[in-house]
Amino acid sequence: MNAPPAPPLRKFGTAVPRLEDRRFLMGAGNYVDDQLFPGQTWAAFVRSPHGHAAIRSIDTRAARAAPGVIAVLTGADFASLPPMPCGWMIHSRDGEPMRVGERRVVATQRVRYVGEPVAVVIAESRDAARDAADLVEVDWDELPAVADVAAAAADGAPELHANAPGNLAFDWELGDSAAVEAAMARSAHCVTLTLRNNRLVPNAIEPRAINARWDPVEEKLDIRMTHQNPIGMRMFYAAVYGLAAEHRLRIVSPDVGGGFGSKAHNYPEEVAVAFAAKLVGRPVKWTAERTEAFLTDAHGRDHLSTATLALDPDGRFLALRVDTLAAMGAYLSSTGSLIPTYMYATMLSGQYAIPAIHCRTRAIYTNTAPVDAYRGAGRPEAAYLVERMVGLAARRLAIDEAEIRRRNLIRHFPYRTPVEWVYDSGNYEAGLDQALALADWAGFPARKAEAAARGRLRGIGMSAYVEACGIGPSAILARLGAGAGMWDSAEVRVHPAGTVEVLSGAHSHGQGHATAIAQLVADRFGIPMEQVSVIQGDTDRIQAGTGTYGSRASVGMSATARACDRIIEKAKRIAGHLLAVPAETVDFADGLFASAATNATLSFGELAFAAHAASGFPTDEIEPGLVAQSFFDPPNFTFPSGVHVAEIEIDPETGQTEVVGFAAADDFGVLANPMIVEGQVMGGVAQGLGQALLETCVYDPETAQLMTASFMDYAMPRADSFPELRLGFGCTPSPSNPLGMKGCGEAGAIGAPAAVINAVCHALDIDHIDMPATAERVWEILEARRREQG
Amino acid sequence: MEMRLEVNGTAHRLDLPERTLLVHALRDQLRLTGTHIGCDTSQCGACTVHLDGVAVKSCTMLAVQAEGRRITTIEGLAKDGALHPMQLAFHIHHGLQCGYCTPGMIMAGLDIVRRHPRPDLGTIRAELEGNLCRCTGYHNIIRAIAAGAEAMAAAATGERPGEGQGQ
Numbered sequence: 001m002n003a004p005p006a007p008p009l010r011k012f013g014t015a016v017p018r019l020e021d022r023r024f025l026m027g028a029g030n031y032v033d034d035q036l037f038p039g040q041t042w043a044a045f046v047r048s049p050h051g052h053a054a055i056r057s058i059d060t061r062a063a064r065a066a067p068g069v070i071a072v073l074t075g076a077d078f079a080s081l082p083p084m085p086c087g088w089m090i091h092s093r094d095g096e097p098m099r100v101g102e103r104r105v106v107a108t109q110r111v112r113y114v115g116e117p118v119a120v121v122i123a124e125s126r127d128a129a130r131d132a133a134d135l136v137e138v139d140w141d142e143l144p145a146v147a148d149v150a151a152a153a154a155d156g157a158p159e160l161h162a163n164a165p166g167n168l169a170f171d172w173e174l175g176d177s178a179a180v181e182a183a184m185a186r187s188a189h190c191v192t193l194t195l196r197n198n199r200l201v202p203n204a205i206e207p208r209a210i211n212a213r214w215d216p217v218e219e220k221l222d223i224r225m226t227h228q229n230p231i232g233m234r235m236f237y238a239a240v241y242g243l244a245a246e247h248r249l250r251i252v253s254p255d256v257g258g259g260f261g262s263k264a265h266n267y268p269e270e271v272a273v274a275f276a277a278k279l280v281g282r283p284v285k286w287t288a289e290r291t292e293a294f295l296t297d298a299h300g301r302d303h304l305s306t307a308t309l310a311l312d313p314d315g316r317f318l319a320l321r322v323d324t325l326a327a328m329g330a331y332l333s334s335t336g337s338l339i340p341t342y343m344y345a346t347m348l349s350g351q352y353a354i355p356a357i358h359c360r361t362r363a364i365y366t367n368t369a370p371v372d373a374y375r376g377a378g379r380p381e382a383a384y385l386v387e388r389m390v391g392l393a394a395r396r397l398a399i400d401e402a403e404i405r406r407r408n409l410i411r412h413f414p415y416r417t418p419v420e421w422v423y424d425s426g427n428y429e430a431g432l433d434q435a436l437a438l439a440d441w442a443g444f445p446a447r448k449a450e451a452a453a454r455g456r457l458r459g460i461g462m463s464a465y466v467e468a469c470g471i472g473p474s475a476i477l478a479r480l481g482a483g484a485g486m487w488d489s490a491e492v493r494v495h496p497a498g499t500v501e502v503l504s505g506a507h508s509h510g511q512g513h514a515t516a517i518a519q520l521v522a523d524r525f526g527i528p529m530e531q532v533s534v535i536q537g538d539t540d541r542i543q544a545g546t547g548t549y550g551s552r553a554s555v556g557m558s559a560t561a562r563a564c565d566r567i568i569e570k571a572k573r574i575a576g577h578l579l580a581v582p583a584e585t586v587d588f589a590d591g592l593f594a595s596a597a598t599n600a601t602l603s604f605g606e607l608a609f610a611a612h613a614a615s616g617f618p619t620d621e622i623e624p625g626l627v628a629q630s631f632f633d634p635p636n637f638t639f640p641s642g643v644h645v646a647e648i649e650i651d652p653e654t655g656q657t658e659v660v661g662f663a664a665a666d667d668f669g670v671l672a673n674p675m676i677v678e679g680q681v682m683g684g685v686a687q688g689l690g691q692a693l694l695e696t697c698v699y700d701p702e703t704a705q706l707m708t709a710s711f712m713d714y715a716m717p718r719a720d721s722f723p724e725l726r727l728g729f730g731c732t733p734s735p736s737n738p739l740g741m742k743g744c745g746e747a748g749a750i751g752a753p754a755a756v757i758n759a760v761c762h763a764l765d766i767d768h769i770d771m772p773a774t775a776e777r778v779w780e781i782l783e784a785r786r787r788e789q790g
Numbered sequence: 791m792e793m794r795l796e797v798n799g800t801a802h803r804l805d806l807p808e809r810t811l812l813v814h815a816l817r818d819q820l821r822l823t824g825t826h827i828g829c830d831t832s833q834c835g836a837c838t839v840h841l842d843g844v845a846v847k848s849c850t851m852l853a854v855q856a857e858g859r860r861i862t863t864i865e866g867l868a869k870d871g872a873l874h875p876m877q878l879a880f881h882i883h884h885g886l887q888c889g890y891c892t893p894g895m896i897m898a899g900l901d902i903v904r905r906h907p908r909p910d911l912g913t914i915r916a917e918l919e920g921n922l923c924r925c926t927g928y929h930n931i932i933r934a935i936a937a938g939a940e941a942m943a944a945a946a947t948g949e950r951p952g953e954g955q956g957q
Contacts, residue, residue: 017881024889025877027824027864031890034823127807205828205836205924206890257826257890258924290829510888510925675884679926683887686927711833711922719918719928724911748927 051145051704068128075108101161112330115295147699183319206257213283229547300374329370343378387754435643459763469743498605505545506556526591551743642666655779684748798866835921845901864893885934887925
């Protein structure tokens with residue numbers, strides 16, 4: 001009970017360097033492929049070389065006889081496992097449940113995409129497994145294949161699943177079609193566009209990996225797997241596959257080397273390895289090679305949409321109609337059905353008051369890798385579509401891009417859109433003004449003239465987005481088809497000497513949870529950050545949680561904040577006894593328990609010790625210890641927003657587009673750590689710029705062979721691809737959680753693509769160009785123009 | 791076959807199949823798992839190490855080709871627990887997120903500084919084209935390498951590199 005120390009500096013909301021960096025910097029990170037179990041074996045998969053084929057027979061004799069081979073397993077060995085589930089039920093417009101094409105863990109009779117596993121070899125070494133996999137002989141009966149979504153939806157296309165005629169998984173709609181019809185009938189202008197949202201490969205630099213061992217004595221399955229949601233995977237493996245009961249199944253996701261959604265799914269290879277470990281009685285490890293990642297990681301986007309935007313004479317939006325073909329790939333992935341429906345059509349109001357919106361989505365099977373959540377997951381597709389429509393409308397009506405947006409912005413919150421969501425908070429006009437200032441929008445004509453003098457075509461483009469994060473309110477999600485709740489949980493444990501351990505249901509795959517959560521807890525308890533450690537990703541330690549995806553760490557952090565508050569409430573009651581004052585007079589601030597009724601104080605550490613010593617307060621009234629858990633189920637999503645501005649220059653000789661300026665003004669509500677948030681925006685923008693200018697996943701339309709199956713063929717953004725960004729932040733706190741946070745992880749990938757394409761269209765003075773706006777595509781436009789002009 | 795490798799100042803005698811890649815010898819045999827594999831085709835640079843002080847992609851060469859050469863991996867940079875100035879610069883400038891590409895970025899960054907002692911940002915951007923990062927958008931990596939180069943230059947004029955720079 002000493003004199004009060006100086007109050008500690010607030011950490012939450014400041015740019016604190018990350019606590020977790022040191023091991024990564026020293027090469028001491030702990031990724032799945034870094035670990036070996038005693039008696040380790042390795043798995044290698046035999047995969048379909050065809051986009052669509054029937055399996056006549058598989059001859060494994062040579063592989064079985066190869067040196068070091070322990071087992072060669074084919075589909076028949078996995079026959080006891082149920083098919084891979086899709087976790088989100090979508091009903092078609094006529095009420096029919098979606099048609100789920102059966103996906104076996106290992107194919108038995110038919111394969112539907114290049115790379116689909118048909119056998120797995122378990123061997124004493126990685127090389128032995130690979131060598132033997134090459135000896136497995138499959139007698140194939142090749143079938144006609146279709147990779148393009150429009151071709152797959154056309155009459156007479158090859159069909160993938162007998163229970164899905166026309167390759168149609170579902171034909172779904174959202175919004176009021178009649179209201180859209182009526183609004184269009186009375187509109188002054190309608191602009192229509194058909195656009196493609198190009199297929200992307202997530203490409204976390206750490207490939208997928210799993211290492212599984214079965215303990216026959218304890219009857220326990222022990223798994224190391226790089227994943228964004230290990231606790232969810234434990235539920236899948238126990239409840240769906242029966243690999244082990246939940247209390248005898250441990251999944252540890254140690255350091256996860258990036259995910260971007262691609263590591264949030266349930267994949268057949270990982271199930272096969274976990275099952276095989278039990279079967280062979282030895283630990284089995286598999287790490288994807290990069291080409292395996294290209295072939296089998298769930299891809300993103302791949303929409304073909306036609307949209308019409310109706311406007312009044314002043315450029316005010318009256319209605320939006322959207323008709324989307326969404327490629328699902330060969331099967332419905334874990335949340336594949338969710339992405340082009342409730343993560344997409346619900347975002348079509350953008351930042352605008354649009355009285356009537358209707359979206360029809362037809363989900364189409366194609367002979368490609370399945371499509372699922374990838375950074376943004378439906379929201380980039382919606383933002384791209386809306387913002388291209390707005391860009392085109394501005395061009396047609398000859399209204400400045402900023403001005404047409406300003407005329408249509410939502411200005412009052414909460415705002416109920418015509419497509420399901422209720423936006424929580426925002427100040428869209430402030431964001432627009434901030435972006436215009438950051439980008440020096442007004443100074444563009446001078447820069448354009450200067451560029452023209454150098455023979456370059458300069459353009460500027462804008463994109464204003466809203467996204468839904470902090471998924472989610474479990475009751476709403478269940479009504480819309482979710483198979484599980486999406487609250488999050490945290491347990492906060494105060495040790496006797498006053499250090500703190502947070503067991504987090506959220507799981508970082510690069511976002512820096514260990515730092516942001518420590519900032520939060522340090523402030524709540526008035527202790528240094530270094531006294532807080534954050535435990536993540538081990539189901540033996542953390543029993544409840546739903547992982548990190550969809551920019552939802554605010555949910556887990558809110559649970560953490562609540563658990564801290566519960567501890568403080570209890571600690572105040574203990575402090576009342578120790579200070580001999582009524583508990584309700586005890587205040588806690590800056591790490592000190594104090595009461596106006598006495599000069600005495602207690603530090604957080606002293607209180608922690610007393611709580612464990614359990615003397616000085618009646619333990620029949622107040623239990624010893626200082627541990628609290630909270631489950632936070634948010635009442636609504638959070639709705640971050642932002643305005644991104646891209647400025648580009650085109651070399652008319654080569655068609656090469658160079659991004660010469662990029663400004664982003666984002667409102668993520670309260671920022672836990674601005675340094676981390678900036679990093680998230682930079683990374684997201686790079687992926688968005690990549691989609692707009694570089695990246696695209698190409699399947700051969702005839703054979704459904706993946707043409708972009710390595711970093712030599714798929715253009716990843718590199719260090720010299722883009723310039724420095726100009727970033728700004730607004731702050732309208734979210735009322736959907738106690739911290740006012742909204743989420744920042746996906747914003748860049750959502751906002752950037754339309755800004756760039758609007759800029760390219762502006763520079764070229766054209767209505768539209770599909771992504772990626774490669775040099776070849778741009779050059780063809782310019783060359784055609786040169787030919788026309790003779 | 792038997793081969794001798796000198797890694798981070800320690801001599802090792804290994805018995806490996808001829809086809810063993812250097813990266814596999816480092817990771818599997820010597821358990822130096824800080825050197826990562828991201829692509830298998832020499833595109834991503836996560837496996838970058840130094841061979842006689844020069845950056846190489848260790849997935850591109852056989853272990854036996856490194857016989858008799860000095861190999862430095864990410865584990866060999868910090869001295870007595872004190873981070874190398876380049877490592878510290880990545881920390882201060884938030885030049886890493888998931889950490890997977892980070893060892894390769896740091897090793898590549900040091901090689902850039904070897905060739906361009908005071909590189910400007912444009913030089914770093916151009917020189918870093920052999921390393922992929924999917925998290926950061928590169929901006930903070932570039933800042934970190936520039937700051938690391940400054941710190942190394944300052945240390946070279948005064949104390950030995952790394953001295954007094956640790957946390």
